[in-house]
Each structure stands twice: as structure tokens, then as C-alpha cells.
Amino acid sequence: MSAGARRILANTGYRLLADAGSKLASVAFYVVMARELGAKGFGVFTFGLAFVILTTTLGNFGQDSVLTREVARDHALLDRYFANTLVLKVVISAVSLAVAIGVAAAVGVPSQTLEVLALLGPAAVLELLMSTCFASFQAFERLEFVPIALISQRTLTALAGIAALLAGADVVTVAAIYLVGSLFGFSLALRLFLRRIARPALEVTPSRWLPLMKASAAIGLSSVFAVVLFRVDMTMLAAFKSSTVVGHYGAAYRLLEATLFISWIVSSAVYPVFSRLSPTSEPRVGFVFERSVKLGIALTFPLAAGALVLAGPVVRVLYGHAYADSVTALRLLAPAIALYPLTYVAASFLVSQRRQRAMMIVFGLVATENILANFVLIPWLSLNGAALNTSISTVLVAVGLVASTRQAAGQLDWGRVLGGPTLAALAAAAGMFLLRDSLPASVVAGAIVYLVVLFLFERLLFPDDAKAVFDLLPRRA
Numbered sequence: 001m002s003a004g005a006r007r008i009l010a011n012t013g014y015r016l017l018a019d020a021g022s023k024l025a026s027v028a029f030y031v032v033m034a035r036e037l038g039a040k041g042f043g044v045f046t047f048g049l050a051f052v053i054l055t056t057t058l059g060n061f062g063q064d065s066v067l068t069r070e071v072a073r074d075h076a077l078l079d080r081y082f083a084n085t086l087v088l089k090v091v092i093s094a095v096s097l098a099v100a101i102g103v104a105a106a107v108g109v110p111s112q113t114l115e116v117l118a119l120l121g122p123a124a125v126l127e128l129l130m131s132t133c134f135a136s137f138q139a140f141e142r143l144e145f146v147p148i149a150l151i152s153q154r155t156l157t158a159l160a161g162i163a164a165l166l167a168g169a170d171v172v173t174v175a176a177i178y179l180v181g182s183l184f185g186f187s188l189a190l191r192l193f194l195r196r197i198a199r200p201a202l203e204v205t206p207s208r209w210l211p212l213m214k215a216s217a218a219i220g221l222s223s224v225f226a227v228v229l230f231r232v233d234m235t236m237l238a239a240f241k242s243s244t245v246v247g248h249y250g251a252a253y254r255l256l257e258a259t260l261f262i263s264w265i266v267s268s269a270v271y272p273v274f275s276r277l278s279p280t281s282e283p284r285v286g287f288v289f290e291r292s293v294k295l296g297i298a299l300t301f302p303l304a305a306g307a308l309v310l311a312g313p314v315v316r317v318l319y320g321h322a323y324a325d326s327v328t329a330l331r332l333l334a335p336a337i338a339l340y341p342l343t344y345v346a347a348s349f350l351v352s353q354r355r356q357r358a359m360m361i362v363f364g365l366v367a368t369e370n371i372l373a374n375f376v377l378i379p380w381l382s383l384n385g386a387a388l389n390t391s392i393s394t395v396l397v398a399v400g401l402v403a404s405t406r407q408a409a410g411q412l413d414w415g416r417v418l419g420g421p422t423l424a425a426l427a428a429a430a431g432m433f434l435l436r437d438s439l440p441a442s443v444v445a446g447a448i449v450y451l452v453v454l455f456l457f458e459r460l461l462f463p464d465d466a467k468a469v470f471d472l473l474p475r476r477a
């Protein structure tokens with residue numbers, strides 16, 4: 001196995017460990033929160049988190065992607081980017097939060113919700129700073145430290161939050177715990193980077209901020225549009241419907257979010273590789289892109305099949321019968337679960353090849369579609385309208401981004417990319433449907449059927465791809 005393949009395997013594994021471990025902790029936290037606070041209280045927290053993420057999105061104006069891309073090519077550039085990126089995020093986010101929360105108070109948002117916003121706002125900023133540390137780890141291809149910081153943060157937050165909820169804490173107390181957890185996570189990530197990777201010059205040069213913003217402008221606008229695309233539904237739902245409805249939608253949406261780590265781990269592992277390759281390199285960047293997309297969707301297709309077939313049992317087991325309204329919303333989110341890796345990996349590919357303008361256009365157009373469609377679908381179909389629009393928008397983004405990669409990546413072999421995962425997902429869905437009265441049995445059967453069908457399909461029709469996967473596996477000495 002080549003050194004490059006070993007790095008990709010190792011970095012994928014580290015990111016998998018970080019995101020899977022942190023997602024388990026987060027899911028447990030949100031499930032207990034939904035049960036203990038009820039749909040109304042959970043709706044307040046869900047709205048608050050979506051609101052502050054939307055508000056601080058300008059703070060994450062693509063600087064992390066630029067840092068990773070440039071520092072991956074020349075480690076000496078870390079001094080130029082690290083401290084300036086951190087301070088620029090704080091300045092922009094602080095101003096945005098002050099204005100947004102001030103407007104919320106002026107229009108009569110309830111006092112409890114304002115308290116939640118005041119606590120979750122700084123937490124969102126700290127997580128933006130934490131992501132800069134992760135971008136720096138990624139630039140050095142040293143993702144082994146990400147699990148330490150991320151799992152520690154999410155586990156601490158989950159344990160403290162669950163204990164407080166079981167003791168009768170309200171949503172404001174939970175938001176305060178979330179803030180403390182975010183502070184701990186950033187502090188740990190920063191300490192690990194400075195002690196184990198590099199000590200960049202912590203000099204802030206405001207004269208570099210404008211060039212940095214210009215360099216990341218297309219990526220930044222794309223990030224803004226992407227956050228709007230995936231977060232505005234929650235805030236628009238809160239404008240049209242009650243906190244209880246927002247809570248029901250939040251319960252379904254959290255299960256979608258629980259699958260997003262798959263896209264992040266694949267993208268985190270291959271983005272530095274994309275950045276070093278080109279259409280004429282060996283291997284071609286398109287070759288790596290095609291197999292990265294195939295890996296991502298092979299991991300999410302069975303989860304989408306499970307969301308479609310087992311939405312009812314999953315919601316009842318996790319949240320209880322009070323969240324029955326979340327079932328249809330989860331089913332409608334299944335296409336978004338399936339296709340998110342395609343959009344995320346394609347976006348990373350475009351940034352790595354300096355084609356972010358095309359990405360910006362796609363995200364901008366679809367974000368506009370999403371907002372306009374929500375004005376129709378949410379009043380008409382409530383939370384199910386928001387879920388349906390999320391999946392429609394994900395499909396549109398996937399089509400637009402993949403079309404934008406053709407010049408650099410070439411035409412994807414869709415039979416190679418989609419054939420095995422699609423056939424295996426259909427077979428798994430059939431197995432889960434037959435055993436749907438027993439959730440454990442249906443999950444186990446679906447997983448086994450999916451793996452067997454996928455293996456046989458790839459072994460028979462695309463043995464080179466199967467061999468490539470096996471070549472990535474570590475061998476005993």
C-alpha cells in the first residue's frame with residue numbers, strides 16, 4: 001500500500017472515530033433533551049441553535065478552507081493564516097450576534113428564547129474557532145488529534161446535559177452547559193495543536209484581513225448560502241408554526257444530522273489529496289473524486305433506506321409516542337441522507353481545484369429556491385413541507401455541483417458509482433420491511449443484506465474497485 005493511501009486510510013479512520021464518537025454522544029444528549037423538555041422546550045433549543053448558526057455564518061467566510069488548501073501546499077504559510085483567521089471570526093461573529101439578538105429582542109421574541117440565544121451565540125463562535133484548529137490539523141494531515149478534542153467536548157456536554165435534564169433543568173440551563181462544553185472543546189483543540197503540531201506566530205495583522213476575505217470570498221458566499229440552505233427551514237418554521245412543531249421537526253432533523261459525519265470524514269481525508277492533484281497528474285484528480293463519491297454514498301444509502309422503511313419504530317424508540325408527527329418528516333428527509341456525501345465531496349473538490357465560483361452560484365440559486373419554496377410548503381404542509389424542501393434542495397445541489405466538476409474531473413461512470421449501492425439499498429429495504437415489526441432484527445438483517453449484495457455486485461462487475469478497498473486495509477506484519 002502506498003504512503004498516500006495509508007495517509008488517506010489513517011485520516012479517514014481518525015475522522016470516523018471523531019465524528020462517530022461525537023455523534024453518539026450528541027444523539028444521546030438530544031434524545032434525552034427532547035424527552036425531558038418536551039416538544040416545546042426542545043423546539044426553543046433547536047430554533048436557538050439554528051438561529052445562532054445562521055447569524056454567525058459570516059464569521060466562517062471560507063477562511064478555514066483557504067487555510068487548509070494553502071497550508072497543505074506550504075506549511076510555512078500557517079503563520080500568515082492561523083491567528084488572523086481566529087480573530088477575524090470573532091470580530092465578524094460578535095457584531096453579527098449583537099445585531100441579530102438585538103433585532104430579536106426588538107420584535108418581541110420571548111425572554112426565555114433570548115436567554116437561550118445569548119448563551120448559544122458565544123458557543124457557536126467557539127465552535128467556529130475550534131473548526132479552525134481542525135482545519136489546521138487537516139492541512140498537516142494529522143487528524144489523529146481531532147477525535148481527542150471533539151469526542152471529549154461532546155461527551156462532556158452530553159454527560160453534564162443529561163444529568164442536568166434528569167435533575168429537572170430547563171432549556172436555559174441546558175444552553176449554558178452547551179456553552180461550557182464549547183469553551184472546553186476549543187481550549188483542548190488549541191492546546192493540542194500548539195503542543196503537538198506547530199506553534200504559529202500569534203500575530204494579528206488587520207491589513208491581511210481584507211486579502212483573506214477576498215481570497216475566501218467565493219468559498220465564503222458558498223458557505224453562507226449552504227448554511228442558509230440547511231438552517232433557514234428551522235427559523236422559517238418557527239415564524240409560521242409553534243415551538244412544538246419546531247421540536248417535532250428538530251427531532252427528525254437531528255437524525256439526518258447524525259449521518260452527516262460520513263460526508264465529513266470522507267471529505268476531510270481526501271481534500272488535501274484533491275488539493276495536490278490535477279486533471280493531468282498521476283493519479284488524475286477525477287479518478288480520486290469518483291471513488292470518493294462512491295465511498296460516501298455506499299455508506300449513506302443503507303441509512304437512507306432505513307430512514308424510509310423504519311422511520312416509525314426509530315422515532316418511537318428514541319423519542320417516544322409524543323413525537324409521532326416526526327415520522328413522516330424523517331421519511332421525507334431520506335433523499336437528503338442519501339445524497340449529502342455527493343454534495344459535500346463535490347464541494348470540496350471544486351474548492352481544491354479553485355473552482356469555487358461555480359459552487360457559489362449553485363448554492364446561491366438553490367438557497368433562493370429553498371427560501372421561496374418554504375414560503376409555500378411550510379404554511380401548506382408544516383414540518384413535512386420543510387422536510388420535503390430540504391430533500392428537493394439537496395437533489396438540486398447535487399446535480400449542480402456534479403455538473404460543475406465535469407471540466408476538472410471528467411464524466412463520472414454512474415453505473416460504477418451508483419449501481420452497487422442502489423441495488424444493495426433496495427435489497428436491504430426489502431429485508432427491513434419484512435422484519436419491520438422488530439426493530440433490532442430489521443436493522444441487523446438490513447445491514448447483512450446490504451453488505452452481501454454490495455460485495456457481490458462489486459466483486460462481479462468492478463473487481464478493481466473492490467481490490468482498491470482491500471489494498472487500503474492494513475496488513476499484519
